[in-house]
Amino acid sequence: MADSTTDLRVERKPKLSETVVAAIRRQLLAGEIPPGNKLPTEGQLTETFGVSRTVIREALAKLAADGLVEARQGAGVFVTEHISTTFGALAADMGSKDSIALNVLEVRLAIEIESAGLAAIRRNAAQEAAIQEAFFEFERLLLASQPTGPADLAFHRAIASATNNPFYVEMLDVLGRRAIPCDVTSPWSTELVQSDDYQRGLQREHLVILDAISAGDAGAAREAMRTHLTRSQQRYRERLQARQAYYAKSVKAAATE
Amino acid sequence: MADSTTDLRVERKPKLSETVVAAIRRQLLAGEIPPGNKLPTEGQLTETFGVSRTVIREALAKLAADGLVEARQGAGVFVTEHISTTFGALAADMGSKDSIALNVLEVRLAIEIESAGLAAIRRNAAQEAAIQEAFFEFERLLLASQPTGPADLAFHRAIASATNNPFYVEMLDVLGRRAIPCDVTSPWSTELVQSDDYQRGLQREHLVILDAISAGDAGAAREAMRTHLTRSQQRYRERLQARQAYYAKSVKAAATE
DNA sequence: ATTAGTTTGTTGTATGATGACTTTTGCATA
DNA sequence: TATGCAAAAGTCATCATACAACAAACTAAT
Numbered sequence: 001m002a003d004s005t006t007d008l009r010v011e012r013k014p015k016l017s018e019t020v021v022a023a024i025r026r027q028l029l030a031g032e033i034p035p036g037n038k039l040p041t042e043g044q045l046t047e048t049f050g051v052s053r054t055v056i057r058e059a060l061a062k063l064a065a066d067g068l069v070e071a072r073q074g075a076g077v078f079v080t081e082h083i084s085t086t087f088g089a090l091a092a093d094m095g096s097k098d099s100i101a102l103n104v105l106e107v108r109l110a111i112e113i114e115s116a117g118l119a120a121i122r123r124n125a126a127q128e129a130a131i132q133e134a135f136f137e138f139e140r141l142l143l144a145s146q147p148t149g150p151a152d153l154a155f156h157r158a159i160a161s162a163t164n165n166p167f168y169v170e171m172l173d174v175l176g177r178r179a180i181p182c183d184v185t186s187p188w189s190t191e192l193v194q195s196d197d198y199q200r201g202l203q204r205e206h207l208v209i210l211d212a213i214s215a216g217d218a219g220a221a222r223e224a225m226r227t228h229l230t231r232s233q234q235r236y237r238e239r240l241q242a243r244q245a246y247y248a249k250s251v252k253a254a255a256t257e
Numbered sequence: 258m259a260d261s262t263t264d265l266r267v268e269r270k271p272k273l274s275e276t277v278v279a280a281i282r283r284q285l286l287a288g289e290i291p292p293g294n295k296l297p298t299e300g301q302l303t304e305t306f307g308v309s310r311t312v313i314r315e316a317l318a319k320l321a322a323d324g325l326v327e328a329r330q331g332a333g334v335f336v337t338e339h340i341s342t343t344f345g346a347l348a349a350d351m352g353s354k355d356s357i358a359l360n361v362l363e364v365r366l367a368i369e370i371e372s373a374g375l376a377a378i379r380r381n382a383a384q385e386a387a388i389q390e391a392f393f394e395f396e397r398l399l400l401a402s403q404p405t406g407p408a409d410l411a412f413h414r415a416i417a418s419a420t421n422n423p424f425y426v427e428m429l430d431v432l433g434r435r436a437i438p439c440d441v442t443s444p445w446s447t448e449l450v451q452s453d454d455y456q457r458g459l460q461r462e463h464l465v466i467l468d469a470i471s472a473g474d475a476g477a478a479r480e481a482m483r484t485h486l487t488r489s490q491q492r493y494r495e496r497l498q499a500r501q502a503y504y505a506k507s508v509k510a511a512a513t514e
Numbered sequence: 515a516t517t518a519g520t521t522t523g524t525t526g527t528a529t530g531a532t533g534a535c536t537t538t539t540g541c542a543t544a
Numbered sequence: 545t546a547t548g549c550a551a552a553a554g555t556c557a558t559c560a561t562a563c564a565a566c567a568a569a570c571t572a573a574t
Contacts, residue, residue: 016558017318041524052559054311057525058318061274065322067357073525074566083361083431103422106375107368110425114367124324124337164324165360168367273527298555309528314556330556331535 016051020059023049028068028079029173035081039069042077066166084170105236108175109229111168112156116209116225117218119162127162128214134158135203135210142199155206159213159225198235205231273308277316280306285325285336295333296326362493365432366486368425369413373466373482374475376419384419385471391415392460392467399456412463416470416482455492462488 024039033039040048045056060077063069071077119127138151153176160168205228212220281296290296297305302313317334320326328334376384395408410433417425462485469477 043524054314054558054560058315058557061315061318062322065319067360071525072567074523075568076524083364086431087428103424106371106422107424107428110367110371111364113371114363118363122324124327126327126337127324165363167360167364171364300555311527311529315526328556329536331554332537333555 016055017058017062020045020049020051020055021062024059024063025066025068025170028063028082029084029170031085033079035079035085038076038078066170082170083167084174087171087174102233102236104175105233108172109226109233111171111175112160112229113222113225115160115163115168115172116213116221118165118168119159120213120216120218120221122164123162123213127158127164130158131155131162131210131213135206138199138203138206142196142203148199148202152202159209162213201231202228273312274315274319277302277306277308277312278319281316281320282323282325285320290336292336292338295335298333359490359493361432362490365429366483366490368428368432369417369486370479370482372417372420372425372429373470373478375422375425376416377470377473377475377478379421380419380470384415384421387415388412388419388467388470392463395460395463399453399460405456405459409459416466419470458488459485 024045027033039045039060042053042056042060046053049056060069060071064071064077067080068082069077070080119131123131134151134155134157138148138155141148141151156176157169157172160172163169205224208224209221209228212224281302284290296302296317299310299313299317303310306313317326317328321328321334325337326334327337376388380388391408391412391414395405395412398405398408413433414426414429417429462481465481466478466485469481
């Protein structure tokens with residue numbers, strides 16, 4: 001009983017090809033292989049990933065379907081120029097400043113609102129289940145007093161995925177990494193992010209979104225996502241102010257000593 | 258001379274898997290296999306299509322990537338429940354490149370809708386004037402029977418600029434270059450793009466957007482932009498179909514000679 | 515120097531086998 | 545008969561190997 005597979009929550013079987021897709025996609029979005037360049041050959045990828053060529057080929061096929069790469073018989077597999085890479089490079093340059101981070105967050109808002117609307121219309125059963133799963137995971141972590149950040153991200157990512165438009169996922173990946181660096185470790189954010197009220201509020205908003213998507217109501221989904229994100233925006237601003245106050249105080253303390 | 262089988266520009270190398278994908282997708286969209294039902298096994302498909310299982314698997318992987326089917330290990334491959342006809346149908350007969358263009362266009366839609374809303378709230382006098390300027394320029398070009406494309410682009414760009422968020426402009430530039438390669442020179446589009454009715458319709462939609470922004474009504478601006486862009490999306494699809502028909506005809510003509 | 519032929523590397527396709535998982539079947543038991 | 549459980553069959557997932565098709569680089573002959 002209780003064999004090793006059931007110890008964790010649902011986490012179904014991640015197909016090998018999906019793992020490879022995720023790995024390669026991350027490298028591509030990070031710009032490790034510039035657009036126009038050739039990827040390693042299937043044989044080399046087979047070695048580096050330790051899987052058969054079948055898996056590599058399936059992964060490459062999926063990436064090609066997403067428009068990330070392009071295979072030319074006899075020549076190789078090449079990286080296609082991509083919006084996320086160009087835009088990600090832009091955002092990366094200016095990603096340090098807070099005011100810019102808010103601007104990027106605003107772009108993310110546009111993407112996610114539309115995502116919710118499309119997800120309400122186009123989601124399939126598995127995708128809806130994935131969204132619910134992320135929601136319940138958030139709940140579980142909340143009750144266990146554990147960091148809910150990953151589940152939050154998974155929730156939004158599942159929605160983007162449910163649009164069946166891979167570009168939304170890529171956008172979210174690129175923007176999310178830049179705009180949501182707010183982890184719980186920062187001294188000025190602990191009391192806010194980890195507060196139960198705060199997370200409970202997030203979850204309430206998530207529920208409204210989830211319901212709208214489940215009901216297939218695109219308009220309601222967009223509205224729910226809009227309120228959720230504008231509030232998050234507001235919370236983010238408050239946190240920035242809190243951090244600034246924190247640093248100001250610490251500077252003052254250092255000055256007086 | 259290069260007697261290669263594909264002297265025509267339409268498609269260079271139709272991979273076997275793509276053929277299978279098209280065939281199965283047509284069957285699915287035609288409803289020959291109701292949603293939730295199981296497809297024939299890979300082995301059976303191998304027989305019916307006369308190709309290897311490798312090809313069948315790649316085709317199924319692509320269909321799964323598009324969200325049309327879902328494979329359950331040990332059980333079979335099943336048709337997804339919610340197949341939105343609007344989404345699935347357009348990807349049906351067109352190559353991956355076109356479907357990618359449509360996906361990018363959809364991201365642009367998200368950006369521009371939010372742009373309009375923000376512009377309605379944040380625009381200053383000069384920015385509002387710039388939008389109006391582009392609008393009247395469009396009108397002028399229309400009356401002069403000159404290409405209105407540049408003015409159209411300027412209109413949208415002015416709105417993005419009026420958000421006072423430079424990333425929206427960047428986004429629009431990056432996406433626009435990719436999603437709007439439809440110049441007026443193509444033989445299959447001239448009659449559509451240059452038609453007076455077509456452009457007059459665009460301008461009517463532009464006016465609604467302009468009014469909403471001038472009135473400072475963010476919700477109305479978003480709605481107006483949404484209808485404008487969804488209609489543009491529809492027009493774009495129709496143009497793709499027209500192009501396909503055009504090429505199909507030319508191929509047919511080439512075959513008969 | 516140009517061109518034709520050859521070689522080599524890479525993707526596309528075919529085939530067979532094995533493992534993992536799901537569903538069904540059949541049998542034993544109450 | 546009804547129920548529960550184990551065996552079996554069916555199916556996808558992965559692996560391994562081989563050959564075909566194609567493209568680029570290289571070599572040699574004119």
